Amino acid sequence: MLKNKTYNRKKIVTIFFVCLGIFLVLGGRLVYLMVFQSDYYTEKAKELHERERSIKAARGRILDANGTVIADNKTVCTISVIHNQIKDPDKIVQVLSKELDLSEEYVQKRVEKYSSIEKIKSNVDKEKGDAIRAYNLEGVKVDEDYKRYYPYDSLASKVLGFTGGDNQGIIGLEVKYEEYLRGKDGMILTVTDARGVELDAAGEERIEPVPGNDLYTSLDMNIQSYATQLAKQVMETKEAERVSILVMNPQNGEIMAMVDVPEFNLNDPYTLPEGNEGVTEEKKQELLNAMWRNGCISDTYEPGSTFKIITAAAGLEGGVVTTEDQFNCPGFIMVEDRRIRCHKTTGHGPENFVQATMNSCKPVFMKQRMPDILMLN
Numbered sequence: 001m002l003k004n005k006t007y008n009r010k011k012i013v014t015i016f017f018v019c020l021g022i023f024l025v026l027g028g029r030l031v032y033l034m035v036f037q038s039d040y041y042t043e044k045a046k047e048l049h050e051r052e053r054s055i056k057a058a059r060g061r062i063l064d065a066n067g068t069v070i071a072d073n074k075t076v077c078t079i080s081v082i083h084n085q086i087k088d089p090d091k092i093v094q095v096l097s098k099e100l101d102l103s104e105e106y107v108q109k110r111v112e113k114y115s116s117i118e119k120i121k122s123n124v125d126k127e128k129g130d131a132i133r134a135y136n137l138e139g140v141k142v143d144e145d146y147k148r149y150y151p152y153d154s155l156a157s158k159v160l161g162f163t164g165g166d167n168q169g170i171i172g173l174e175v176k177y178e179e180y181l182r183g184k185d186g187m188i189l190t191v192t193d194a195r196g197v198e199l200d201a202a203g204e205e206r207i208e209p210v211p212g213n214d215l216y217t218s219l220d221m222n223i224q225s226y227a228t229q230l231a232k233q234v235m236e237t238k239e240a241e242r243v244s245i246l247v248m249n250p251q252n253g254e255i256m257a258m259v260d261v262p263e264f265n266l267n268d269p270y271t272l273p274e275g276n277e278g279v280t281e282e283k284k285q286e287l288l289n290a291m292w293r294n295g296c297i298s299d300t301y302e303p304g305s306t307f308k309i310i311t312a313a314a315g316l317e318g319g320v321v322t323t324e325d326q327f328n329c330p331g332f333i334m335v336e337d338r339r340i341r342c343h344k345t346t347g348h349g350p351e352n353f354v355q356a357t358m359n360s361c362k363p364v365f366m367k368q369r370m371p372d373i374l375m376l377n
Helices: 002-036 038-049 089-099 104-111 126-133 172-176 221-238 281-292 304-318 353-359
Strands: 050-055 069-081 118-125 140-149 186-191 204-207 243-248 255-261 326-329 332-335 338-341 349-352
Touching (some): 069 089, 089 104, 089 126, 104 118, 118 126, 126 140, 221 243, 221 255, 326 353
Antiparallel strands (some): 050 186, 069 140
């Protein structure tokens, strides 16, 4: 009898210490999680109950040499829905399909989709976004956004380039200086319960966006506009498919105007000219690439008479000709057995070197007084 009591007492003591050890381990683990790992699990819980909505940063403007804004931003809205916060899905489908000019099937599919947030449409006019916000539909979010806007439409279109649906540069200066223009997006953080419903008492936390940097160019829109008019006149007069004009500052080489007509509308860059309706997607993309192509910098070009500037400068600097030297242009010059004509076939007659340069006279630039200079025709 005494032996059994001793055995049971030892058994109880053993179980007590085993349980005590387990409680100590669990208590130590609890202290570790609540004290030493509290920051980690607090952040995890915050991520689980937070919903993020992006705030687009304003893209940097592009300005000409006079400070005129040639690429700006227009405030638009992005319409989204949060499934777990929707209380009247039928009304939401009806309102959004009506206001956004979308099919009810399209809107309903996104309203019924289980996701943290579902975008319905972006680049919506601010007036339309304000009208949707006025309905006070639970589960519908109207966030302000930015869309690129070009005040001069097609002017300098192939130089400036344009942006896509995500406001990212596609061609031209927009893509060349993308890292400086794009800015840094912000964020709206809202706290939700386990079902994903926002907690009004928790409020919102905003991380403000950082606007992009402005880009100042050497373009002068007055010169650009005048050069564009001249190019269109030449294209019409000569029935040319394409005309390019490049205006540079001779003092420092800055580009003051760059024209390559026909241009395209920067505010509607994906619309082809009339007569290209009904083409395949592959053909359309090919035509768009050709329409966006800037021939001034992308195509090879034989300098022709423009190289006479180099020839004249070389002759004057080398001392083989002076501005007062006299020449006679009969309208052609013989080089061995070849007759090379001047653009004025009747000839310019007597002229000095300055007049010959003004007249772009071929025979003068090929005379024996300039034997070491090659004139490219």
